Structure formats: structure tokens, C-alpha cells
Amino acid sequence: MITCEQFMADLGDYMEGEVAADVRRKLESHLAHCRTCKVVCDSTEKTVRIVTDSGSFYLPDEAAGPVVTRIMERIRRDLES
Amino acid sequence: MSYLREAHLDGTFAPFVAFQTLFGFVPNVFRAQTLLPRLIEAEAGIACAVFLEERGLSRTQKATISLAASAAYGNEYWVTGYRQLLRSVGIPDDTLDQIVAAFHQAGLSTADTALLNFTRKVAQRGPWLSGEDVAELRRQRINDESILEAVIVTALTAFFCTLSTGLGPFPDFESKAIPASGSMSTPGVGEYVGGTGGPYLPTVERSPDSFPPFAFFLEGFGRIPNLIHAQTLRPDVIEAEVAAVRIILQSEDILSRLQKECIFLVGSAVNLNTYCVAAHCDTLRRMGLSAEESDQIALDHRQAGLSEANTTLLDFAIKLTARPAEFSRDDIERVRHHGFSEKHILEAVVVTAFNNFFNTLQMGLGTTPDVVPRRVFGPGDEYRLAVTQRPPEQAQVDPDAGLVARAQGGDLDAFEELVTRHSSRVYRVLVGVVGNVEEARDAMQDTFLKAFQHIRSFQYRSKFSTWLLMIASNTGLQRLRDRRPSESLDDGGTGPEEDFRPRQVRTWADNPEEMYSAAERRRLVEEGMLRLPAKYRVVLILRDIEQLSTEDTAIALGLGIPAIKSRLCRARLMLREALAPHFAIRDERIGL
Numbered sequence: 072m073i074t075c076e077q078f079m080a081d082l083g084d085y086m087e088g089e090v091a092a093d094v095r096r097k098l099e100s101h102l103a104h105c106r107t108c109k110v111v112c113d114s115t116e117k118t119v120r121i122v123t124d125s126g127s128f129y130l131p132d133e134a135a136g137p138v139v140t141r142i143m144e145r146i147r148r149d150l151e152s
Numbered sequence: 153m154s155y156l157r158e159a160h161l162d163g164t165f166a167p168f169v170a171f172q173t174l175f176g177f178v179p180n181v182f183r184a185q186t187l188l189p190r191l192i193e194a195e196a197g198i199a200c201a202v203f204l205e206e207r208g209l210s211r212t213q214k215a216t217i218s219l220a221a222s223a224a225y226g227n228e229y230w231v232t233g234y235r236q237l238l239r240s241v242g243i244p245d246d247t248l249d250q251i252v253a254a255f256h257q258a259g260l261s262t263a264d265t266a267l268l269n270f271t272r273k274v275a276q277r278g279p280w281l282s283g284e285d286v287a288e289l290r291r292q293r294i295n296d297e298s299i300l301e302a303v304i305v306t307a308l309t310a311f312f313c314t315l316s317t318g319l320g321p322f323p324d325f326e327s328k329a330i331p332a333s334g335s336m337s338t339p340g341v342g343e344y345v346g347g348t349g350g351p352y353l354p355t356v357e358r359s360p361d362s363f364p365p366f367a368f369f370l371e372g373f374g375r376i377p378n379l380i381h382a383q384t385l386r387p388d389v390i391e392a393e394v395a396a397v398r399i400i401l402q403s404e405d406i407l408s409r410l411q412k413e414c415i416f417l418v419g420s421a422v423n424l425n426t427y428c429v430a431a432h433c434d435t436l437r438r439m440g441l442s443a444e445e446s447d448q449i450a451l452d453h454r455q456a457g458l459s460e461a462n463t464t465l466l467d468f469a470i471k472l473t474a475r476p477a478e479f480s481r482d483d484i485e486r487v488r489h490h491g492f493s494e495k496h497i498l499e500a501v502v503v504t505a506f507n508n509f510f511n512t513l514q515m516g517l518g519t520t521p522d523v524v525p526r527r528v529f530g531p532g533d534e535y536r537l538a539v540t541q542r543p544p545e546q547a548q549v550d551p552d553a554g555l556v557a558r559a560q561g562g563d564l565d566a567f568e569e570l571v572t573r574h575s576s577r578v579y580r581v582l583v584g585v586v587g588n589v590e591e592a593r594d595a596m597q598d599t600f601l602k603a604f605q606h607i608r609s610f611q612y613r614s615k616f617s618t619w620l621l622m623i624a625s626n627t628g629l630q631r632l633r634d635r636r637p638s639e640s641l642d643d644g645g646t647g648p649e650e651d652f653r654p655r656q657v658r659t660w661a662d663n664p665e666e667m668y669s670a671a672e673r674r675r676l677v678e679e680g681m682l683r684l685p686a687k688y689r690v691v692l693i694l695r696d697i698e699q700l701s702t703e704d705t706a707i708a709l710g711l712g713i714p715a716i717k718s719r720l721c722r723a724r725l726m727l728r729e730a731l732a733p734h735f736a737i738r739d740e741r742i743g744l
Contacts (some may be wrong), residue, residue: 083721
């Protein structure tokens with residue numbers, strides 16, 4: 072049986088599917104018994120999903136367009152001078 | 153907890169009631185499909201027809217076959233599930249261990265041992281199965297109906313094992329490793345039969361006028377497939393299969409029928425199933441593809457001129473079919489990255505699993521092809537298909553290479569196109585490092601000017617986009633240092649990642665996304681992320697928003713892979729703490 076600390080140490084690799092089969096079994100056996108780690112693991116996966124689908128810090132085209140124009144103007148000006 | 157999002161369906165959902173009756177619990181692999189409840193209905197329909205009726209084999213015999221077949225497929229999830237089922241009807245643990253590890257020594261009757269031997273050959277070496285294997289069962293006084301049931305149960309196990317591999321459900325019970333002898337040893341092969349040495353079982357004449365499934369196949373496929381004829385001893389199972397074909401194959405609202413037929417085709421090819429390849433080539437011909445086109449898809453879909461997205465979808469189906477032990481969440485992410493939604497991916501898994509059902513069924517029944525096959529798949533193809541259809545992960549071509557070459561030659565239009573293409577991700581990396589949206593916009597110009605100055609020194613050692621993000625992160629870091637000279641991305645900061653203790657331990661809602669609008673979720677995520685230390689925020693942005701690989705993230709930030717991994721996990725946990733008050737179920741009482 073592993074402790075919550077050991078579980079947390081392997082959580083990252085577990086979520087990425089990068090643990091060996093025997094480690095995975097130990098972690099899942101811990102999850103089956105430990106409510107706290109199960110909640111943390113479940114809500115962390117949901118966090119990733121929410122972050123990935125959130126479109127956060129997306130630069131809309133109407134904001135990107137003028138930036139691109141400004142950059143290209145600057146480059147052309149530098150080349151001419 | 154599975155690879156895909158789940159929706160909430162309560163215990164009164166009819167298929168869940170059916171699985172509760174069959175297994176004594178509702179396996180999580182079915183909960184993992186709640187985004188498309190109709191798929192669960194199709195699966196429950198076949199499972200009920202196969203398991204509930206006790207005509208030839210008893211339910212315990214069927215569960216024993218499923219346990220042995222799950223072990224043969226190396227599928228821990230279902231070995232655990234069927235062990236639980238058999239334990240609940242009083243089979244001792246020792247016997248169950250023996251069935252998984254070495255069923256010959258499990259103290260079963262000679263007939264039951266022969267059945268498991270047959271099952272294992274159907275599961276592992278279907279194309280080598282012959283009339284002699286069926287004759288051996290008859291010598292043990294196993295009747296035809298029981299033999300048919302054994303084949304169908306094995307096929308259903310193949311179906312369910314593929315589902316669990318593809319969906320990654322949370323284990324229902326604590327699982328036990330399958331000993332090597334259970335999954336690895338391969339039955340003696342003997343002569344190659346190609347799965348078409350039968351039909352091994354007698355059929356019952358039925359008329360399309362009085363048996364609707366026959367009418368269905370005549371109308372939809374122009375013939376009644378031999379594979380369906382071969383199951384007429386169990387017309388109720390045929391009816392359930394037809395219902396599943398309608399639900400899984402003929403619905404077109406998510407994946408198109410053409411995409412599904414192609415999944416069937418490539419899956420059948422890697423399973424060396426000559427009968428099914430011929431059948432699906434014929435269907436594709438009816439849908440307008442030439443024989444050469446479908447041959448090409450079967451033999452090497454990567455050379456078939458398909459779109460990149462469809463090629464990736466078929467790569468996915470092939471890996472799930474042929475290399476389940478290597479299948480992981482990464483494979484899900486790869487198709488997601490090509491624009492497939494959760495529902496698309498769910499359907500792709502179920503269609504792949506359904507193909508394995510029919511392939512296994514066909515091998516076990518040995519039906520002869522309905523149409524003359526253009527190619528007979530043999531052992532030589534096993535190696536060839538496995539090699540040619542392995543995605544060329546090493547040979548990734550940089551999609552920017554052409555533009556970069558032109559820009560290196562002084563073509564400003566090409567450079568402008570590169571700026572347009574990458575402005576958004578450069579901006580996000582800058583937000584990640586400087587933690588301020590106005591300053592990030594400002595720093596974009598510096599980044600691209602530096603990229604332009606140095607583009608001739610870019611030597612394709614990494615992807616252009618990775619190189620550009622490296623410049624962006626350095627530019628952002630320079631700005632941070634101008635503000636706070638001690639700032640860096642590689643300091644120890646708040647100590648070893650492992651020390652982090654989660655504080656919010658209330659359960660989250662099943663579908664937290666549904667609690668807020670998209671705009672509100674974005675605001676919560678952005679606010680939470682802006683409060684994280686830069687070294688965590690930037691990793692989270694590159695990995696979970698930009699979806700860069702760990703390796704590319706490491707290159708872009710000039711850090712090692714272990715640092716990226718531990719920071720990513722820590723960053724996710726920290727953001728989880730920030731989001732928890734908004735997404736946790738509010739009135740739950742904690743019982744620690």
C-alpha cells in the first residue's frame with residue numbers, strides 16, 4: 072500500500088499515462104481506497120480539461136491584425152534605412 | 153476519470169439496469185460512454201442477448217470464457233470485472249487465479265477445458281482456427297448451439313476489451329496483474345486457414361419476409377452476409393447485432409458512414425480478416441470508392457491520399473486494434489489535436505471495438521467470403537501491416553519549412569505569413585512569462601523583430617515554431633528581469649514540487665463545464681493562471697493550452713524534461729486549488 076505522499080509524487084506521470092503497469096496498479100489501488108486522492112486526481116483531470124477548452128489568452132484576429140501590420144512596417148522601415 | 157468527458161446518467165438508465173443484472177455492478181467502461189447513450193444501448197442489447205439466455209452454455213460458463221478471453225487479450229480491466237462476477241456466484245479465488253494463469257490446471261471438466269482452449273485460439277490465433285478445432289469440441293459432446301455461444305461470447309469479450317483500452321475507464325475494483333502465462337503464450341498454430349475454413353456450424357433456413365434482420369441486410373447491403381447466416385441458431389443475437397449496426401454504424405451525426413467503414417476496413421486488415429476486408433471493400437464500392445482506392449486504404453491508408461485528419465483517425469483505429477498494450481491517452485490527444493471532438497473519439501473507439509467483435513465472430517465461425525476477395529491476407533501481412541502502419545513519428549516534417557526557407561532568402565511576404573501564423577502562440581507564451589496581457593502584446597514586436605534578425609541562423613534543429621517560442625520566452629524573461637532582477641524560470645522558487653499539499657478536497661461536479669458559460673470559465677482560468685508564479689504558468693500554457701509536447705516545451709524554455717513534467721503537475725494542482733471553490737459541489741460534507 073502506498074501513502075498519499077507517494078501517490079502525489081507519481082500523479083503527474085500517472086495523468087500522462089507514463090507509469091509502468093505495476094506502478095499504475097499500485098496507484099489505482101490507492102485511489103480505490105483514498106477519497107482525498109481520488110478527489111484531487113479527478114478534479115485535476117477536470118482542471119486540465121477546463122484549461123484546454125477555455126480558449127484562455129486567445130488573441131482575437133482583430134487584435135492580432137494590427138500587431139502584425141505594425142511589426143511588418145517596422146521591419147520594412149528598418150530595411151529601407 | 154476515463155480518457156473522455158462523461159455525462160451524468162442515473163441508475164434508472166435501462167442499459168445500466170441491464171448491466172447491473174448481468175454483472176452485479178455497472179462497469180465504468182459503460183459510464184465512460186455517457187456522452188452518447190445510444191452506444192451503451194447497442195452494447196447492452198448484444199450483451200443481454202448473449203448472456204441472459206441459457207440455451208447451450210450456462211451463464212457461469214460464459215463468464216468463465218470471458219475471463220479466459222480477457223486474459224488472452226491481456227486486458228486487466230475485464231479480467232478484474234469477470235473475476236468479480238464469477239466470485240459473486242461462488243467460484244473460489246484460487247480457481248479464478250488458475251483460469252487466468254493456466255486454465256488447464258484449474259480443475260475444470262474436460263469439456264470446459266476444451267471450451268477455454270478453443271476460446272483462447274479464437275482470441276489469439278483466429279486466422280489459424282480450423283474445422284479440426286471445432287471437431288474437438290464436438291468430441292467433447294459440446295453441441296453446436298454451445299459452440300456458437302462460445303464464439304459469440306469471445307467476440308463480445310473482444311468488443312468490450314477494446315472499449316476499455318480505448319476509453320481508459322477508472323477501475324471498478326482493485327486489479328491484479330495478469331501472469332505472463334495467461335496473456336503471452338500462444339496456442340500452437342498449425343496450418344494457416346485464413347479464417348475461411350468453414351462454415352463450421354449448421355444454419356437454420358429463414359425467410360426475409362418473416363425474419364426482419366434478413367430483410368435489413370438485403371435492403372442495406374444487397375445480400376445476407378454468410379456471417380449472419382452462420383448465427384441463425386441464435387436469431388435473438390442476430391436481432392441485437394442488427395440493432396447495434398443501425399445505432400453504431402448507420403448513424404451519421406458524428407463520424408460519417410464513410411469514416412466508419414474505413415475504420416472497419418483497416419481494423420479488419422490488421423486482424424488479417426480476409427472475409428471482412430472483402431465485405432467492407434464491397435460496401436465502400438457501393439459508396440462510390442474504386443476497388444483500387446479501398447485496396448490502398450486496407451494495405452496502407454497513409455498512401456491513400458486521405459486528409460491528414462482521416463489518416464490520423466485510421467492510425468488511431470489501427471493502434472487500438474493491433475497494439476492495445478501500447479495504447480495510451482497520448483493517442484486520444486493526437487486525434488483530438490486534429491479537430492476531432494470528444495464524441496468523435498468516443499465513436500471511433502466504439503466502431504473499432506465493434507469491428508473487433510465482427511472480426512472475432514467471423515474467425516470463430518469460419519464463414520466463406522460473400523464476394524471474391526481481391527486479396528487473401530496471410531501471416532506475411534502481419535509483419536508488413538504492423539510496420540507500414542506504425543506512424544512515422546520520427547519523420548515529422550516542419551509545416552513551416554517552406555515559408556522559413558523563403559523568409560531566409562529575404563521574402564518579406566513569407567515572413568509576414570509566419571508572423572500571422574504564430575502571433576497567437578507567441579502572445580500566449582509572453583503572457584505565460586510576464587503575467588500581464590498588455591505587456592505581452594507589447595513584447596510581441598520585440599520577439600518577431602529578433603526572429604527576423606536571426607532567421608538566417610535557424611538550422612532546422614527544432615521546429616521553427618519551437619525556435620520562435622524560445623525567442624519569445626527569452627524576450628519575456630528579459631522584461632521580467634528589467635522589472636525584478638532576480639527573476640528567472642529555472643530557480644528553485646517555492647521548493648521541491650513534491651512538497652505541495654492539496655487543500656481543497658471537496659468533490660467536483662460531474663460536468664463542471666456546465667456550471668459556467670464559456671466566457672466565465674475563460675475568466676476564471678485566466679485569473680487563476682495570472683496568479684501562478686511565472687515558471688508554472690508558462691509550462692501550463694505551453695502544455696495544456698498550446699498542447700506542445702513535453703520535449704518541445706523543454707526546448708522552448710531551455711529546461712530539462714523532468715523539470716517540465718514536475719512543474720506541469722504542480723501547475724495543474726495549483727490551478728486546481730484556484731478553481732476548486734468555483735467547481736466543487738457546494739453542500740458536500742467531508743468525511744475524512
